[in-house]
Amino acid sequence: MEHNINVINNEESNVVISKYIQGQFAEHLGTGIYGGVWVGKNSEIPNKNGIRSDVIQSLKKLNIPVLRWPGGFFADNYHWQEGVGSYDKRRKIINSSWGGTVEDNSFGTHEFFELCKQLDCEAYININFSSGTIQEMTDWLEYMLSSKGSMAELREKNGHPDPWKLKFLGIGNESWGGGGNMRPEYYSDRYRLWQSFVRKYDNQPELYKIGVGPNIDDFNWTDVVMKNAHQFMNGLSLHHYGLTDVWNNKGDSVDFDEKEWNSLLYSIKKMDYFIEEHSKRMEQYDQNHHVDMIVDEWGDWLGPEKGTNPAFLRQQNTMRDAVMAATTLNIFAKHADKVYMANIAQMVNVLQAMILTDGPKMVLTPTYYVFDMYQRHQGATRIDAYSDNGDPVNYTISKKDGNYIVSICNTDYQQSQNVTITFANSLGNVNYNKDLHSRKMNAHNTFDDNKVLSLTNFENYKVMDNKLSVNLDRMSIVTLSFEIK
C-alpha cells in the first residue's frame, strides 16, 4: 500500500515531545525488583551496591528519563520506615498485593535512589494513600528532601547525609479500585487534604503533584476530580492496558493468532481515544492547561508465561509487543501537547518489560529495542503532518539538534508498505537508520537465543531533496534521522 505523509503548511509545531513519555515503572511485584534489579551486595551476580550491573548497563542505553516506584498496588501497602536502616532490622512483610510472598524490605528508599543514580534518571514516588497516613507521607518527604530536623538526622544515620532530589509525587494509585475503592468525590476531597501537607523543602524545587485519574473510559471520575481538585495538582494520571479479550481471558504472550494480533492492536489504540476524551473533560475546568495528563501505567497485559506464578505477571515479549509499544509511543507523540509523562508497565520481568532475567541470565525484549530507537524523540519538537492513508501505518516525526527524526511502524503482519514523507527542508546526511522486523508475529528472544530480534541497519529508503521514501517490511518499526539542509 502507498502512503503519502506531508508536513502541514511546511511548518513545525512548537509542541515538544516530553522526554518523560519514555518513563518506566518498577513495582515490588514478582521479580520486578527482587532478582530483576536488586540482587543484594553479597550476590554472585555482578552488582554495584546490590543492583545488578548487566541490567543497569542495558537500561542506561535507553536514556530512561524517569522511574516510578514502589507501585502500583504495592504502594498502598508500603510503609517506608520498614525499608530503611540496617538490613537485619528491616521488617519482613507479606506482599499481599502480589502473591503473598515475603518482602524483606531490603530494597527501600536508599536503594531506590541508588537505582535512579545508576540509571541517571528522575525519581517518581507514589506514596501510600490508602493504608498510610499524612504523617507517614510528610515524614517520608522530610526524610528524602529535608536538610534539617529528625528525619534528616535519621537519613544521615542511615548513611546518606545529603537530601536526594525528587521531582514527581503520586498521591494515590488506582484509588477507584485496588487503591481504596473510593468514589471520585471522596478521592478528590481526600486528595485536597493530603496535598496541602506537601510542602516545598529548602533547595528543592516544588514537587510536581500527580492525582489519581481515570481507569480507561471512566469519564465521570475525570470530571469530578478535575472539578474538585484541579487547582491543587500538576498532573492527572490515566491507566490503560492492552488486552486481547476481556479482563478475565488474557491471551497468551507467545501462542496467539491473527485474531489476537488484531484485538490487541484494537485495544491499545483506544489510548488515542482515551487521551482525546479525557483531555476534553480536563479542559472544561483547566482552560489554561495547568494540569498535564500522566499515563503512568500502560502496556500489554497478557497471560502469564507457562510455568510461572500467575501473581508475578511475567509474560514473554514478541514482535507483536514491539509493534504495540511503537504504536502507543506514536499516540503519545500525537498528543504531546497533553501527555507530559508515561510509564510503561513494567521495566524488568513484569508485564511488557524491557528486560527478562532468570537468575544470572538476562535477555533484552523487542520492546527494549523500540525504546532504544525512540529515545531520539526525547525532548524533540514534534512535526505535524497529515497522511492521505491512515492504517496500518503510524508514525512520529520530530526535529532536534538540526536533525529530522522519523519513526514509522507498520502494524500489518501481511503486507509491506511504501511511505513517502515530504518535508519542509531538504534532507542531508543520514545519521541513524535502524529497524526492528520479523517475518514471524511471535518472534521473541530467549536466554538461549537472544539475537532473534535486535536492531538492524535499515537501507530500504531513498532521499530526493525534501522527500523521503521508505519501504517498510510487514510488522516492522523503523527510525531514521537526517541532518536538515
Ligand code: AHR
Ligand atoms: O502494573 C500492575 C498493576 O496494574 C499495578 O500494580 C496496578 O496499579 C494496576 O492495576
